[in-house]
Amino acid sequence: MNRYKKLGWNTLIIGLGSMGSKFMIFLLVPFYTFYLSPAEYGQADIIMMTVSILIPIVTLSIADGVFRYTMEKASKKQVFSSACAILLIAGFILILLTPLLKTIPMIQDYYWLFLMLLIVQLWNTLFQQQVRANGKLILYSVSGLLMSGILFVANVVFLKYLHLGVDGYLYANLLAFGFNTLCLFFGAKLYRLFSFRAVNKGLLKKMLVYSLPLIPNAILWWVMQVSDRYILTIFLGVAANGLYTVAAKIPSLLSMIHTVFFQAWSISAIGDKIKNNDGFFAGVFTIFSSLFFVATEMILLIVQPFATILFSSAYQQVWQYVPFLLIAVIMSSFSSFLEVSYMVEKKTKQLLLTSLKGSVINVVLALCLIPFIGIIGASIATLVGFLITWLLRMKQTNFFGQIKYKKAFWASLGVLVLQSIYLSVISMPNLWMQAIFAIVFLLCQGTVLQKILKQRRKKSS
Structure with missing residues (x-):
């Protein structure tokens, strides 16, 4: 397979899942405009955007290091286990910082939902990069399609029928990302790649030099x-x-x-x-x-x-x-x-x-x-x-x-x-x-x- 065909095939496989999930998110926009006021939508967006910027900071962008070094044929178990160690420490620090984080005006009314979304998306980002680097693109795509379906149903239930407003928007995203994280973890059998003994300080240092x-x-x-x-x-x-x-x-x-x-x-x-x-x-x-x-x-x-x-x-x-x-x-x-x-x-x-x-x-x-x-x-x-x-x-x-x-x-x-x-x-x-x-x-x-x-x-x- 020449390079253009290989790129085209990878784009097609990833596109089947990613385009489906992202297009579903786009289709939900008119739905949001009917069930969320501009002020509510603005509040929900601020929370989700805050989560997105904290992910590389909290994780030291280690997921990018996982993708790069797995593609370079380093030991998958050592790469994945070393990255998991970073995320476990990050989660513990987030919990310790709760009294401080709860004082931030833009998120304090929804703090616990915000924290759960952040922790789930930390792991979701890592699992996505590992699965992609492992070449399991069909799993990557199918899990994305299933996630979009769950996001749609959850939004309809929480916003249209339960009238939960911003809380409902956040619940729907938490449920969808949580499912996707578990789907990738068990579907790619990532649990087989994790071991505390496999954490390699030398490799982790190289990964951090790349990712920091x-x-x-x-x-x-x-x-x-x-x-x-x-x-x-x-x-x-x-x-x-x-x-x-x-x-x-x-x-x-x-x-x-x-x-x-x-x-x-x-x-x-x-x-x-x-x-x-x-x-x-x-x-x-x-x-x-x-x-x-x-x-x-x-x-x-x-x-x-x-x-x-x-x-x-x-x-x-x-x-x-x-x-x-x-x-x-x-x-x-x-x-x-x-x-x-x-x-x-x-x-x-x-x-x-x-x-x-x-x-x-x-x-x-x-x-x-x-x-x-x-x-x-x-x-x-x-x-x-x-x-x-x-x-x-x-x-x-x-x-x-x-x-x-x-x-x-x-x-x-x-x-x-x-x-x-x-x-x-x-x-x-x-x-x-x-x-x-x-x-x-x-x-x-x-x-x-x-x-x-x-x-x-x-x-x-």
Whole structure:
């Protein structure tokens, strides 16, 4: 199986599970808008986002070390057992810190649910990485599909019938993640990999040298993705954050593609030790970027009527915050694509500088723009932060010169940016203007497709 087919197969298998679960989460958004007010949705989102940022901090990002060293053919039992030791210590420390953590204003009313969600997701993250590194992609996908089904049913029961509000939202997530964690643990027989005697201090030290720089990188990445929501909450209240959260769910359709591809891409790149100067690396980026560009254009064309049909009246105007967030997802995904080359060469420390600059710009812009132009300022800040990060990584990896079909690439990106600006400043899209943007975009991407097909004919002849 050649490298393109292998990557395609891995993407398909992971996509069957991940896309199913993530699409289910997206489908729940309109359900949430009917049973949670903007303030309640904003509160629930703050809690879940806080859990997500604490995971790499509390675990020392050891799950990333597990994936990297398992892929490098180190002893699975020693790798897994050493990581489990870190998580056991982390859980004990969290319990000891309970009196302090309960004083945090944004989570104190839901503290015990928050703590249980955090502990369950710590183990879930570790098990997912171990299962993925072990090559058990079908289990990984099936467990994701089952988790999405449980999440749907639990949300209907807790929100529609029991009317539990924010508590119900958190109960549903706890139940779904708890099931997924147990499914991975017993389905992959991970209990066979754990032994206190297998904890290897030398190996653990190497894993931590690799994973520790990923903690600030994860924090900075989170800053660019989520910090705007905290700033919105501070300046405009939890209701504004609820509106922004719903707006961010539409670009999550694009994030689904990225998540699935990144998981498959990291397996191929690390397993085959593919470097960024490899022709395969540039070829995959061409396909990857074109896929993202086309998906973005499709969403931009339907975002206004889509939001009107999908969301309740309290959320009708959120579509105007979406276009800049879509471009931000593109920049984030391109940055993550290049991140794999750092992982292959274990140069995780070099990721920090790019993430740091991007996150600082993001926060400064959010603080400057949100008080004056509101929620749209958060979208702009997120876009600029990810754009700076991507450009810095392009420069650091010398990838500018390796982009294929440069004119079509930059022209396509330019059209999407102009279309996003247009949609963000008007109250109702003009169909003729949308059609012009779409035609110009298709001409740009058509040249890319034409050149790819021409190149393939040459290889086959």
